[in-house]
Amino acid sequence: MLAAKNVRNILQLTIGELASKDILKALFLHLRRLGFEHYERQPAGETLAMFNTEVTNVSKIYRQYLPDILENFFFVAVSIGIMAGISGWMSLVIIPSFAAYYLFGPYFERKAAHFGRLSGEGRVAFNQKVFEAVSGFREFRAFGAQVWFHRLVRDAHRHWADVYRAGATYSSARGSFRRLTYYAGAVAMILIGVYLVRHEMMTVGGFAAFMLLYLNAMFRLTLLVTLFVEQRLILHQTEPLYKFMHQEIHIREPEHPVRLEKVEGRITFDNVSFGYRDRPGVIRNFSLDIRPGEKVAFVGFSGSGKTTLMKLIGRFYDPDEGEIRLDGIPIRSLALADLCNAIGYVFQETYLFGSSVKENIRFGKPDATDEEIIEAAKAAYAHEFIMELPDGYDTIVGERGIKLSGGQRQRISIARMIIKQPAVVLLDEATSALDNKSEWEVQRALDNVLEGRTVIAIAHRLSTVKHFDRIVFVKDGQIAEIGSYDELIARRGLLYELERGEESA
Numbered sequence: 001m002l003a004a005k006n007v008r009n010i011l012q013l014t015i016g017e018l019a020s021k022d023i024l025k026a027l028f029l030h031l032r033r034l035g036f037e038h039y040e041r042q043p044a045g046e047t048l049a050m051f052n053t054e055v056t057n058v059s060k061i062y063r064q065y066l067p068d069i070l071e072n073f074f075f076v077a078v079s080i081g082i083m084a085g086i087s088g089w090m091s092l093v094i095i096p097s098f099a100a101y102y103l104f105g106p107y108f109e110r111k112a113a114h115f116g117r118l119s120g121e122g123r124v125a126f127n128q129k130v131f132e133a134v135s136g137f138r139e140f141r142a143f144g145a146q147v148w149f150h151r152l153v154r155d156a157h158r159h160w161a162d163v164y165r166a167g168a169t170y171s172s173a174r175g176s177f178r179r180l181t182y183y184a185g186a187v188a189m190i191l192i193g194v195y196l197v198r199h200e201m202m203t204v205g206g207f208a209a210f211m212l213l214y215l216n217a218m219f220r221l222t223l224l225v226t227l228f229v230e231q232r233l234i235l236h237q238t239e240p241l242y243k244f245m246h247q248e249i250h251i252r253e254p255e256h257p258v259r260l261e262k263v264e265g266r267i268t269f270d271n272v273s274f275g276y277r278d279r280p281g282v283i284r285n286f287s288l289d290i291r292p293g294e295k296v297a298f299v300g301f302s303g304s305g306k307t308t309l310m311k312l313i314g315r316f317y318d319p320d321e322g323e324i325r326l327d328g329i330p331i332r333s334l335a336l337a338d339l340c341n342a343i344g345y346v347f348q349e350t351y352l353f354g355s356s357v358k359e360n361i362r363f364g365k366p367d368a369t370d371e372e373i374i375e376a377a378k379a380a381y382a383h384e385f386i387m388e389l390p391d392g393y394d395t396i397v398g399e400r401g402i403k404l405s406g407g408q409r410q411r412i413s414i415a416r417m418i419i420k421q422p423a424v425v426l427l428d429e430a431t432s433a434l435d436n437k438s439e440w441e442v443q444r445a446l447d448n449v450l451e452g453r454t455v456i457a458i459a460h461r462l463s464t465v466k467h468f469d470r471i472v473f474v475k476d477g478q479i480a481e482i483g484s485y486d487e488l489i490a491r492r493g494l495l496y497e498l499e500r501g502e503e504s505a
Contacts, residue, residue: 013063020059026245027051033249054241057234065231072220072227079217086210087202090192094217097185101178101222108174109229115167122160129153174226182218189214251315257335263342263423264327265292265454267313272322273477274312282308283477286322292423295455297465299498300474306458309474310426313456314343326424344422346446348429350413352401357386357412358393360401364416372419379449380415382408418449425450427457462499471495 031047083091133153189211196202202210267290274283282305290296298306311317312324315331324331331339344364352360361373368376373393377383385408389395401409417425427446459465466485473481473494481493488495 017063019062020055023055023058024051027055027241030245030247030249033251034247050240050244054238058238058241061231061234065227065234069224069227069231072224076217076220076224079213079220083210083213083217086206086213087196090189090196090210093185093188093192094214094221097181097188097218098221100184101181102225104177106225106229108170108177109226112167112170112174113230113234115163115170118163119160119167122156122163126153126156126160129156178219178222178226182215182222185218186211186215251318251336253336254333257338258329258333260327260329260334260338260342265342265423266290266325266327267424267454267456268325268328269309270323270325272312272319272324274308274317274319274321281477283312283319286478288472288479288482290454290456292327292454293452294470295450295457295465295468297457297459297468297471298474299459299462299465299471299495300480301498304474305477306474307428308477310428310456310458313424313426314345315339341420342422343424343426344417344420346410346413346417346425346427350401350409352397352404352409352412354397354399356391356394356396357389360397360412361415361419364419368419373415376415376419377412379418380411382411382415385411414446414449422453424454424456427455429458429460462495473498 129152193207197204197207269286269288272283272286275281300306358373361376362368377386386393397403471485471488472479481488481495
């Protein structure tokens with residue numbers, strides 16, 4: 001018996017863990033396939049909550065509810081069968097006892113499960129407030145908002161405590177009502193049993209066995225109701241998970257991808273039009289041919305579509321009309337991995353992992369050697385400041401690189417881009433958030449590594465792109481002006497007005 005129970009526990013744990021692993025794997029794969037649109041529209045907190053709560057709930061069905069339902073159903077069937085063999089008439093008493101619980105017990109079950117779910121959500125909200133209190137301490141101190149935020153934390157904790165208390169109350173009432181129903185049935189059993197034993201219609205041993213079987217059957221019957229109700233509520237709560245797994249995948253791998261042996265870096269926009277769901281017509285009939293090794297800057301007012309053009313090149317989105325080609329091959333026909341390897345990015349906001357400097361650079365090329373990392377850092381003018389850090393390349397940079405300055409983070413980002421040796425480099429306002437000294441250092445690093453590569457940059461400061469081969473002024477998703485810096489300034493058009501605005505600012 002002990003061995004069988006041990007085997008059962010091991011199987012139950014194994015099945016639950018395998019189910020949880022399969023669900024997490026499916027979620028991660030689908031999350032990866034959904035692409036950039038999902039990340040822009042869906043808050044990261046909701047996705048994390050789904051991993052923390054919905055996945056746990058679904059795995060509980062396999063780990064806990066399904067095995068418990070099967071086990072209890074088996075014991076109930078065996079117990080009732082033996083009871084009927086002992087005394088069919090006495091066995092009928094189980095019907096009103098169970099009916100009383102079945103009519104009113106699910107109310108307490110639903111309430112307990114409902115407040116249990118609210119308690120879980122309250123715990124998540126409270127933990128989030130605590131995280132914000134810790135991570136945002138500098139801002140709270142600077143604005144003197146500690147008391148204000150402490151009140152928010154206290155309110156979140158009070159809400160969590162209230163729903164937890166309500167859940168505990170209904171859970172206790174559920175247990176009390178369950179015991180009341182089968183104890184009331186037990187009293188009726190005793191009265192009937194005494195009568196039958198006295199008239200020698202049942203032995204004392206048979207009556208004792210019947211009572212034990214009755215208590216076991218009623219306990220497990222009411223437990224089955226609890227399991228069915230809680231399982232149904234859990235399935236209802238996992239609706240966000242169901243909807244997530246059925247989201248349409250917009251960016252798909254080609255069935256028969258074209259392979260590029262060597263990427264030259266020619267980018268061609270052919271009559272491209274694109275709009276977001278809530279903002280149509282961002283790019284309209286955009287055509288441009290960028291030669292290999294050419295440096296092209298997109299400039300224009302905010303909201304003109306510059307960043308969207310970058311997203312289309314990287315195939316974060318697909319155009320609604322027209323086509324984008326890399327070396328004459330439509331990028332829809334290229335494997336996503338090949339397209340990613342051909343393009344290097346330096347974003348305005350650099351994301352660094354909370355690991356070492358070395359691992360953050362190696363992110364650009366996971367199989368890079370230490371020597372390659374050092375060479376990339378030197379090319380990005382980052383080696384000198386890295387060696388001044390407490391542990392050099394093994395220094396932990398902190399969450400999102402908080403231990404480094406903006407210029408240092410950006411140069412590590414450039415080293416990360418250099419190490420993958422891309423043929424095309426996209427710069428999304430890479431220096432706009434830096435001070436003058438940091439901007440100079442980052443610009444020097446960029447000038448050192450961009451030679452011979454196709455460069456497409458979004459320019460916030462015109463001074464950083466004066467030396468580019470061509471400047472494309474984008475207005476309302478179309479090319480309004482195109483030419484070299486000197487040519488466009490001489491025309492006294494939109495670029496001239498933009499520069500005058502910068503100088504007056």
